[in-house]
Amino acid sequence: MIRLRQSIPLLRGIRVASFIPCTARRSLHNCRVQAEPAPYNNTAAMLLQKNLLHRNNTLYGYGNGTIRYTAFDSQGNTKASSVEMKREDLVAQHGLLPRDLRKIEKSKKNDLVPSILVRRDSILISLLTIKALIKADTVLLFDSVGSGISLNSSTHRDFIQVLKQRLKNETSDETSSQAQPYEFRALEAIFVFALSNLTSEMRVLLTITQGVLTDLESDITRDKLRLLLIQNKKLKVFYKKCVLIRDMLDDLLEDDDILCDMYLTDWKEGIVRIEDDHSEIEMLLETYHNHIDEIVQRTENAISNVKTTEEIINIILDSNRNQLMLLSIKFGVGMFALGGAIFVGSLYGMNLENFIEETNYGYALAFVVGIGSTIWFYVLGIRSLHRLQRMSLLNTLKQKRKG
Structure with a gap:
């Protein structure tokens, strides 16, 4: 009894996980008691939680630590090139919300959905390969690594030249560019670049598609049908991308409050815009909306021609x-x-x-x-x-x- 009472305190610091009972015929060495200290279990749980959190962040693109960008000042000059900043510092410095950067961080993957978020003194835009933060006197151009286009690529270098010219008022139309605020010139540079890329891609797709349709009129072969199927898929992806941009502009044009909040220079100077006082930004968005709508219509006609050709081929077959x-x-x-x-x-x-x-x-x-x-x-x-x-x-x- 004395030995048993002395052994009980020794077991208080050990948590028994499982116990295999012993029979009378088995020796004492065949009995097992698996025990683990409590601090070891706490450490394993913490490591498991960190691992799951890291996988979650990697899966959704959140909390990657730093975001790389290039900054431009009010004169269009490069204020900082390829700067890496922590997302917490970027949110605190520019008055953003943590969820606003999800679109920028998710851009490391293939993301075709455009967006324009208007905050108190900034505009966060994600359009095709362009991810930027526009303020009344500063533009931050983020790096979109996921699309295969970095800040050092030739495509972004061309866009940077166009952006600098717009911000410096070095465009051909001096009167209209001088009348526009700084943030509108930055938005126009982004829309012009995106529209130019969409137009070039549309011309390539329509040229190849028209060539395939012309060849099918003379001879129907398996290789031509396969090429037509590939072009039809590309046209549908391009059509969906253009429709998303057009829908985004439609939503912006229907919201008067967002259009008034896009006057960042006036807000900085203390000028308050009323509901209908947004003719400049409305005309700018409507202009590019009409161009995007034209691209959508031409792409839709090409898809309709492909569909008609497929129906004729099916009838012939x-x-x-x-x-x-x-x-x-x-x-x-x-x-x-x-x-x-x-x-x-x-x-x-x-x-x-x-x-x-x-x-x-x-x-x-x-x-x-x-x-x-x-x-x-x-x-x-x-x-x-x-x-x-x-x-x-x-x-x-x-x-x-x-x-």
């Missing part, structure tokens, strides 16, 4: 299939008609005495009967086949009424 079936039926009718001649020949060639071979007209009679039966069966089958071919919709309706 159905017609060819019907011709092959008709030819097979004609061969079947011919084989059925030969059955009469074969039947007469089999009767004439039997080893039974029929006294026909003793006459002078036996062979001629068998020949005439066999040929006559063959012709009669063939004409009867072809007439029945033509009667089925001439059946129209009107005849079908009459038969249904009689029935």
